[in-house]
Amino acid sequence: MELSAHDLLKIKAAEDLQTDTPLPDWAIKSLKLAPYVVVRRADTKNGLIPVGIRGSQRGQRIAAWVQAENVTEVITPYRLTNPDCWKVNYDKNPPEAVYSLKQLISVFEKTALNWGPTGSTAFELASGVKTLKDSSDLDLVIQVPNPLSQKDAQALLKKLRKLATVQLDVQLLTPVGGVSLAEFVGAETVLVKTKSGPLLSKISELWI
Amino acid sequence: MESFSFKYPATKNISQRAHIGVVGSGDLEILISPSEIDQTEFVIRTASDGFKQTWKAVFDRFTALNDFKAVITINDFGATPGVVSLRLAQVIEIANQN
Numbered sequence: 001m002e003l004s005a006h007d008l009l010k011i012k013a014a015e016d017l018q019t020d021t022p023l024p025d026w027a028i029k030s031l032k033l034a035p036y037v038v039v040r041r042a043d044t045k046n047g048l049i050p051v052g053i054r055g056s057q058r059g060q061r062i063a064a065w066v067q068a069e070n071v072t073e074v075i076t077p078y079r080l081t082n083p084d085c086w087k088v089n090y091d092k093n094p095p096e097a098v099y100s101l102k103q104l105i106s107v108f109e110k111t112a113l114n115w116g117p118t119g120s121t122a123f124e125l126a127s128g129v130k131t132l133k134d135s136s137d138l139d140l141v142i143q144v145p146n147p148l149s150q151k152d153a154q155a156l157l158k159k160l161r162k163l164a165t166v167q168l169d170v171q172l173l174t175p176v177g178g179v180s181l182a183e184f185v186g187a188e189t190v191l192v193k194t195k196s197g198p199l200l201s202k203i204s205e206l207w208i
Numbered sequence: 209m210e211s212f213s214f215k216y217p218a219t220k221n222i223s224q225r226a227h228i229g230v231v232g233s234g235d236l237e238i239l240i241s242p243s244e245i246d247q248t249e250f251v252i253r254t255a256s257d258g259f260k261q262t263w264k265a266v267f268d269r270f271t272a273l274n275d276f277k278a279v280i281t282i283n284d285f286g287a288t289p290g291v292v293s294l295r296l297a298q299v300i301e302i303a304n305q306n
Contacts, residue, residue: 059256059286119233139233169232183230191235191294198291200298 003049003074005041005178006118006141008126009066010073017064018048026055027062034127037066041178041195054123056131075126077116077141081105087128095132097121100164107159114143119169137167142181144172147207154185174206210257214264216271218248222278226302229295236284236292238299243277254284266292274300
């Protein structure tokens with residue numbers, strides 16, 4: 001099973017998770033409501049998958065590990081650009097983040113880029129548990145295996161921002177690691193999130 | 209949302225103002241400005257409550273190696289201490305470029 005950071009995993013129960021310290025009440029409650037965890041950007045440990053549990057509050061995050069056989073479903077960000085894969089039905093008024101996600105589909109249709117939502121939007125669409133507020137951001141990842149120019153990145157960001165009605169947080173997945181699109185468009189040196197921790201890299205060295 | 213500040217004695221000038229980082233989860237924005245006062249002042253606004261001691265540990269380490277008269281304003285969106293340290297190193301480098 002090939003997994004990547006940001007993939008959502010459905011697990012059977014909270015007991016299937018291994019943690020360094022006992023799970024706090026909010027985590028147990030959250031898993032009961034929606035038994036999903038998100039793959040963290042870290043190496044596997046003795047064959048265990050590094051995952052994170054999120055609560056309803058900002059800052060409620062905890063690291064855990066899970067065995068592959070306890071995972072019952074894998075939902076990648078890339079699947080969630082297809083409304084047929086959503087486990088939630090909205091009548092006429094989806095939350096702003098979901099409305100924005102739908103708006104952005106047309107931008108990416110004209111590119112060859114693999115992209116999708118992460119964060120709270122992905123969590124709601126994959127689990128069917130409605131937790132989004134109209135003030136929720138929209139987090140996205142875009143796979144960029146080949147060099148992207150700052151000019152093209154700027155044009156893309158402009159199009160996305162024009163159509164989105166919420167704050168966008170877009171991460172480019174380069175061969176070195178994850179880079180913020182907002183930083184990439186205007187900086188020579190960017191912060192890269194890698195499996196072994198964050199590092200600074202010149203943008204010219206992201207695709208070497 | 210929590211706000212606090214820390215002050216450390218300092219003696220050296222920085223060349224210019226600098227701004228780095230992004231508004232985005234797991235990251236932060238840092239603005240550094242030269243100061244007339246003999247201190248490094250850190251002013252933090254963070255989305256993650258309850259980490260004041262962790263911030264202090266990062267700044268203790270930073271000021272042990274860096275001595276700059278400056279106001280460093282941080283707008284944090286849940287960055288890890290590793291990200292904070294890298295971003296501080298990055299902003300200092302730009303602030304001291306000629």
